[in-house]
Amino acid sequence: MKISVDRTRCEGYGFCEEKAPTLLRLDSDDELEILSEEVGDDQQDRARLAVRSCPVAALRLEE
Amino acid sequence: MLPPDGTVVVVGASIAGITAVEELTARGHTGPIVLVEAEVSAPYAKPPLSKAVLSGAAEPESASIPLAESARIRRVRGDAAVRLDVAGSTVGLASGEPLPFDGLVIATGARARTVADLGGNTSGLEERVLRTLDDARRLRDELRTASAIVIVGAGVLGMELASVAASMGIAVTVLSNEAPLLSQCGPFVSALVEREARAHGVELVTDPSGVTLVERGGRLAARLGSTVYEGDLVVSAVGDRPNIEWLAGSGLVCLPGVVVDSRCRVTDRIVAAGDVAAFGSPPRRNPHWSNALDQARTAVAALLNGDEAPEYLARPYFWSDQFSLALKMGGHTPFLGEPDVLAGSLDDLDALVQWRRDGVPYGALAVNRRIAISKLHLAAGNPTANII
Ligand SMILES: Cc1cc2nc3c(=O)[nH]c(=O)nc-3n(C[C@H](O)[C@H](O)[C@H](O)COP(=O)(O)OP(=O)(O)OC[C@H]3O[C@@H](n4cnc5c(N)ncnc54)[C@H](O)[C@@H]3O)c2cc1C
Ligand code: SF4
Numbered sequence: 001m002k003i004s005v006d007r008t009r010c011e012g013y014g015f016c017e018e019k020a021p022t023l024l025r026l027d028s029d030d031e032l033e034i035l036s037e038e039v040g041d042d043q044q045d046r047a048r049l050a051v052r053s054c055p056v057a058a059l060r061l062e063e
Numbered sequence: 064m065l066p067p068d069g070t071v072v073v074v075g076a077s078i079a080g081i082t083a084v085e086e087l088t089a090r091g092h093t094g095p096i097v098l099v100e101a102e103v104s105a106p107y108a109k110p111p112l113s114k115a116v117l118s119g120a121a122e123p124e125s126a127s128i129p130l131a132e133s134a135r136i137r138r139v140r141g142d143a144a145v146r147l148d149v150a151g152s153t154v155g156l157a158s159g160e161p162l163p164f165d166g167l168v169i170a171t172g173a174r175a176r177t178v179a180d181l182g183g184n185t186s187g188l189e190e191r192v193l194r195t196l197d198d199a200r201r202l203r204d205e206l207r208t209a210s211a212i213v214i215v216g217a218g219v220l221g222m223e224l225a226s227v228a229a230s231m232g233i234a235v236t237v238l239s240n241e242a243p244l245l246s247q248c249g250p251f252v253s254a255l256v257e258r259e260a261r262a263h264g265v266e267l268v269t270d271p272s273g274v275t276l277v278e279r280g281g282r283l284a285a286r287l288g289s290t291v292y293e294g295d296l297v298v299s300a301v302g303d304r305p306n307i308e309w310l311a312g313s314g315l316v317c318l319p320g321v322v323v324d325s326r327c328r329v330t331d332r333i334v335a336a337g338d339v340a341a342f343g344s345p346p347r348r349n350p351h352w353s354n355a356l357d358q359a360r361t362a363v364a365a366l367l368n369g370d371e372a373p374e375y376l377a378r379p380y381f382w383s384d385q386f387s388l389a390l391k392m393g394g395h396t397p398f399l400g401e402p403d404v405l406a407g408s409l410d411d412l413d414a415l416v417q418w419r420r421d422g423v424p425y426g427a428l429a430v431n432r433r434i435a436i437s438k439l440h441l442a443a444g445n446p447t448a449n450i451i
Contacts, residue, residue, distance in 0.1 A: 009121075013436060015436060026435040029433070045085070045088065049085060052129060057108060
């Protein structure tokens, strides 16, 4: 499973970081950084939670 | 308490209901789930409906809320829950089907309140509101050809509507009984938004006597004081009401919403989350996105683990796009008095500011700043999450 962000949509709300801090982080300029594009088996629930919590649907998961 | 293989019925498939479904899986529930939704549309997020979807900058499909397919999740669409039998642990659907449950998540949210609900629609005509995807599509199409609109209500939603319409070159009049966002956010934010609104050509008319809707030439018009305002479109944005009618006769306390305990429970088998739930003392609804996420997760943990689950920690947070302002607010609104500037500058409309009472922070506002939600919570004096 892979996670990606559409940068034109992401508005830096940071909900995703809160739900999956091991995968996603807002950097010091509060730009979203993908820490790990590849989502491990034990991270899949968190990744889904992160994707769903984004109010502008900027994140995408590919199985 | 709910056995891990028990049947869970979730009523309402928006952000609270969908979050509850995924949280059940994440917490080891393996039984059947029935997710009931009155609307026919696939689940969608509401915040973009008054922003990018309304302006046409984003397609309505982009607002969808994804939910992984699973054999144990049955999805009912276009059929509403109309009854709850607490003693018999059964939800009744409009189609007549009974749905027995071991655990129930009430996530039926809210709908738009109308001027008629407030007793002020004497026109005999139906009001226009913005709450659902269908509302947003219709309004988007109408804004494309409108040259003047009248918005009733200067709350967060009314002013977002005004922002979008003004950005499309439409003449906008906002009628209200108080200054923009005043009771919700306090005088500082109100003045900020009012200044922007006027700079963008919006006509704001405030009069505590309240708006009445009247009919003029077969169309809806709005009267405030002695003036009648007409436009291509009159839209009501006067708050929301919880969807609780289906719980009449259930014995649940539903005022001002479904009243829940410190873990979002109504009974040990029934929980409620999101816009429909009323929490705290006195119980209050908190109809915002992040609240729906946090409450749904707390509620499911309590359904599965009872008193061992963490209590709900209120961490108020919401955002709004107003004209050239992207606002993010954390803490306990309304914010009173002048804030301290923590970063940036208010003159440049790029700042993080903070309100304190007796030296203790209770509110923060980010203006046109990308800021991690955790940092905003910190500046706002909100507690650290206990349910990540
Ligand atoms: C236009 C708009 C813009 C917004 N912008 C923001 C924002 O910028 N920031 C922010 O924090 N919040 C915003 N909000 C608020 C946020 O969207 C809500 O807090 C959130 O949607 C609440 O989710 P919920 O799942 O509790 O309820 P809802 O989203 O109201 O969903 C409830 C669901 O239950 C269904 N339902 C109701 N009754 C029944 C029944 N009897 N049987 C079956 N199904 C039923 C409904 O059809 C609906 O799908 C906005 C809301 C709107 C309308
Ligand atoms: S929640 Fe969405 S908008 Fe916010 S930082 Fe994550 S991807 Fe960006």
